[in-house]
Amino acid sequence: MKLFPHPVLRLLVLLGVVVTAAAGCENRTxxxxxxxxxxxxxxxxxxxxxxxxxxxxxxxxxxxxxxNNAGGVLGGRSIQLLVEDNQSRPExxxxxxxxxxxxxxxxxxxxxVASRRTLAxxxxxxxxxxxxITPASTNERVTELGDYxxxxxxxxxxxxxxxxxxxxxxxxxxxxAVLRDxxxxxxxGLTESIVRNFTALGGQVSDPISYSSGDPDFRAVLTQIRxxxxxxxxxxxxxxxxxxxxxxxxxxxxxxPILGGDGWVGDALANGREALRxxxxxxxxxxxxxxxxxxxxxxxxxxxxxxEPDSIAALSYDAVKVLVDAFERAGSTNGPAVRDALATSSVxxxxxxxxxxANRNVSKPAVIQEVTWENGAVRFVYRTTIDPD
Amino acid sequence: MExxxxxxxxxxxxxxxxxxxxLGYTMVYGVLRLINFAHGDVYMLGAFSGYYLAHALxxxxxxxxxxxxxxxxxxxxxxxVVGMLIERxxxxxxxxxxxxxxxxxxxxxxxLLEYGGQxxxxxxxxxxxxxxxxxxxxxxxxxxxxxxLLIILVAxxxxxxxxxxxxxxxxxxxxxxxSYNLQVAKLMxxxxxxxxxxxxxxxxxxxxxxxxxxxxxxxxxxxxxGLMTGLKAFVAAVLGGIGSIPGAMVGGVLIxxxxxxxxxxxxxxxxxxxxxxxxxxxxxxRPAGIFGSTAVEKV
Numbered sequence: 308m309k310l311f312p313h314p315v316l317r318l319l320v321l322l323g324v325v326v327t328a329a330a331g332c333e334n335r336t337x338x339x340x341x342x343x344x345x346x347x348x349x350x351x352x353x354x355x356x357x358x359x360x361x362x363x364x365x366x367x368x369x370x371x372x373x374x375n376n377a378g379g380v381l382g383g384r385s386i387q388l389l390v391e392d393n394q395s396r397p398e399x400x401x402x403x404x405x406x407x408x409x410x411x412x413x414x415x416x417x418x419x420v421a422s423r424r425t426l427a428x429x430x431x432x433x434x435x436x437x438x439x440i441t442p443a444s445t446n447e448r449v450t451e452l453g454d455y456x457x458x459x460x461x462x463x464x465x466x467x468x469x470x471x472x473x474x475x476x477x478x479x480x481x482x483x484a485v486l487r488d489x490x491x492x493x494x495x496g497l498t499e500s501i502v503r504n505f506t507a508l509g510g511q512v513s514d515p516i517s518y519s520s521g522d523p524d525f526r527a528v529l530t531q532i533r534x535x536x537x538x539x540x541x542x543x544x545x546x547x548x549x550x551x552x553x554x555x556x557x558x559x560x561x562x563x564p565i566l567g568g569d570g571w572v573g574d575a576l577a578n579g580r581e582a583l584r585x586x587x588x589x590x591x592x593x594x595x596x597x598x599x600x601x602x603x604x605x606x607x608x609x610x611x612x613x614x615e616p617d618s619i620a621a622l623s624y625d626a627v628k629v630l631v632d633a634f635e636r637a638g639s640t641n642g643p644a645v646r647d648a649l650a651t652s653s654v655x656x657x658x659x660x661x662x663x664x665a666n667r668n669v670s671k672p673a674v675i676q677e678v679t680w681e682n683g684a685v686r687f688v689y690r691t692t693i694d695p696d
Numbered sequence: 697m698e699x700x701x702x703x704x705x706x707x708x709x710x711x712x713x714x715x716x717x718x719l720g721y722t723m724v725y726g727v728l729r730l731i732n733f734a735h736g737d738v739y740m741l742g743a744f745s746g747y748y749l750a751h752a753l754x755x756x757x758x759x760x761x762x763x764x765x766x767x768x769x770x771x772x773x774x775x776x777v778v779g780m781l782i783e784r785x786x787x788x789x790x791x792x793x794x795x796x797x798x799x800x801x802x803x804x805x806x807x808l809l810e811y812g813g814q815x816x817x818x819x820x821x822x823x824x825x826x827x828x829x830x831x832x833x834x835x836x837x838x839x840x841x842x843x844x845l846l847i848i849l850v851a852x853x854x855x856x857x858x859x860x861x862x863x864x865x866x867x868x869x870x871x872x873x874x875s876y877n878l879q880v881a882k883l884m885x886x887x888x889x890x891x892x893x894x895x896x897x898x899x900x901x902x903x904x905x906x907x908x909x910x911x912x913x914x915x916x917x918x919x920x921x922g923l924m925t926g927l928k929a930f931v932a933a934v935l936g937g938i939g940s941i942p943g944a945m946v947g948g949v950l951i952x953x954x955x956x957x958x959x960x961x962x963x964x965x966x967x968x969x970x971x972x973x974x975x976x977x978x979x980x981x982r983p984a985g986i987f988g989s990t991a992v993e994k995v
Contacts, residue, residue, distance in 0.1 A: 394819060523916055527967075528960070547821055559702070577823075
């Protein structure tokens with residue numbers, strides 16, 4: 308089917324697109340130093356990753372409100388958070404960022420959680436020289452896309468190492484199976500790191516078994532895993548599928564520990580219900596940490612939103628704090644100046660000390676949490692902290 | 697061996713789901729010669745009706761078998777009405793147009809339900825409440841849950857029930873007559889409009905029952921859930937011979953087994969391709985399907 312059948316019409320449409328795009332570039336004016344500071348947040352507020360989007364929005368909102376109530380930044384200017392939903396789709400993520408930059412004229416961006424969507428959107432921010440901080444995209448490649456892309460969470464090579472070490476040392480596992488979501492860069496990267504680290508420790512890992520986001524039924528692949536009788540299973544995808552995987556594994560009589568990454572943190576994990584036993588995840592922070600910084604954050608979040616903050620909310624909160632710190636040190640919201648300030652960030656956040664390294668990543672410890680089902684709710688119980696080497 | 701048996705059970709469970717939906721496709725096709733592409737989306741509506749009913753009745757985290765039955769019947773009633781409305785407002789106006797017009801209308805209705813569903817229900821997947829206590833039965837090393845057992849059972853009962861309705865009842869005779877020749881059936885005093893409406897109501901109610909049952913076993917529901925499952929069920933109906941009731945059953949089970957078989961290999965990500973590969977093959981080799989025949993049926 309041809310959308311624009313006539314060649315002249317097609318040319319006109321093409322011309323229109325080019326002109327609009329070019330206008331977008333030219334119209335980008337520098338912040339004039341007065342009024343609210345416009346910060347963009349793009350998030351998966353609907354779709355598969357809605358829980359990620361909601362948490363990152365709430366975390367950022369809380370930080371923005373705290374900053375504005377405390378007198379704002381750069382001599383009393385308030386932060387205005389402009390939010391775009393990307394429907395959990397990578398192509399919409401890059402559209403959202405284009406809109407935030409060209410139409411809403413934001414001076415900096417917060418987002419995304421899922422690495423795949425950050426990877427899709429980051430080149431746009433880089434092209435327009437708008438600094439972007441991803442709160443929770445752990446895939447290694449994210450910050451390699453350009454010098455305007457920063458992150459404040461650990462990266463998957465480290466997360467994989469943590470999970471492999473915990474499985475090998477603490478759980479005593481020697482043989483492992485891995486399930487990965489082939490559509491998610493996060494899951495693929497994490498799987499690769501787990502396999503490498505678990506093998507290096509002396510364990511055996513069978514070939515990773517792949518599925519696609521949105522698959523409803525895992526019985527067939529789980530039955531194959533059952534035949535190999537591994538000591539542990541790593542399920543490296545996101546929470547929606549993780550819940551079904553855990554549940555169906557238990558239905559098939561598989562009681563071995565199942566381990567996941569920070570991608571398990573989401574409301575729909577609760578669907579795993581009683582099957583959520585003997586399950587562990589690596590995470591960015593633990594809400595039961597007695598540190599007053601953490602407890603203050605947990606208390607104000609609970610008061611503002613009426614629920615417990617998850618690690619995504621905490622990271623998003625930290626991302627705004629890091630950004631505002633950079634505004635202050637740069638003395639302006641000018642893209643290159645903020646970028647330079649971000650590169651030398653060192654902020655004490657809720658999720659730990661956030662010190663930017665030369666690759667625009669931070670080096671932080673990870674926590675291992677046990678996932679349990681108690682009184683009709685999921686609980687993440689702190690087990691141990693594993694520091695980077 | 698244990699693994700093989702387990703995979704066969706997995707395949708049967710999955711196949712029964714396709715069969716249940718394929719039965720609806722086949723019935724509408726049998727009467728109207730129309731492939732009702734919206735059927736998979738009525739299945740989705742059934743699951744969502746069940747979701748809201750179950751929440752309204754407070755069945756979330758509070759399993760009860762009578763409650764589950766009420767929810768299923770409620771969802772079936774809602775979808776029966778929706779099915780009749782779709783027929784009345786989308787298909788009836790184009791009934792005397794070329795068949796392609798109706799087919800395109802069906803695709804339109806399907807898209808309307810899918811994306812309308814995203815507006816009304818939201819695109820975020822929801823989790824169907826556990827209305828019946830989940831139990832796993834183990835036989836040797838082979839495990840099956842009570843929900844999957846229920847789906848297989850219901851699919852078989854529905855198949856025999858439909859066979860009975862179509863071949864042994866008055867309305868079934870009217871359906872067959874309408875299928876054979878709409879104009880002549882009318883001349884013989886059959887109220888064909890009512891027969892067609894009944895067919896849609898029955899087919900849609902079955903889709904709703906399927907939606908609720910499947911959501912019990914695989915609790916993730918979203919507005920696009922009927923798209924892929926519906927297409928695979930359609931392939932199942934074609935494989936079995938579209939218009940044939942036992943064919944839909946056999947086709948569904950075969951697709952389920954093949955898909956599970958492929959998922960068990962290193963090519964698990966190609967599982968969705970199986971059904972469509974089968975569709976191409978069957979259209980080339982035996983377009984009438986396994987049970988289909990080109991012979992004229994005597995009414």
